[in-house]
């Protein structure tokens with residue numbers, strides 16, 4: 297647990313972010329389930345480029361949805377850590393995460409060094 301940190305405020309920030317991401321996820325799911333049908337799609341002189349951009353937008357929505365769901369997982373994890381008193385502790389090295397980093401990314405699980413190391417390992421795959 298980080299001393300001197302306003303955990304109640306961090307919790308509020310996490311909950312606000314969670315509400316925002318949940319609304320976003322719900323909207324994306326809605327759009328995915330019920331795509332706006334454009335009448336132009338059935339016309340013969342449809343530009344292939346426009347068809348392509350429809351597909352692209354759909355893929356973009358699905359990608360965004362999986363990012364949003366990933367962030368929701370991270371936020372839930374951070375809220376759990378807050379309740380268990382392990383919030384703000386790097387899961388890799390067990391040291392406190394820099395407060396400025398938590399201000400920027402309230403659901404951060406790793407300190408800056410370990411985050412960089414993990415990202416580097418992932419990009420090497």
Ligand SMILES: [Zn+2]
Nearest residue numbers: 386389407410
């Ligand atoms: Zn660390």
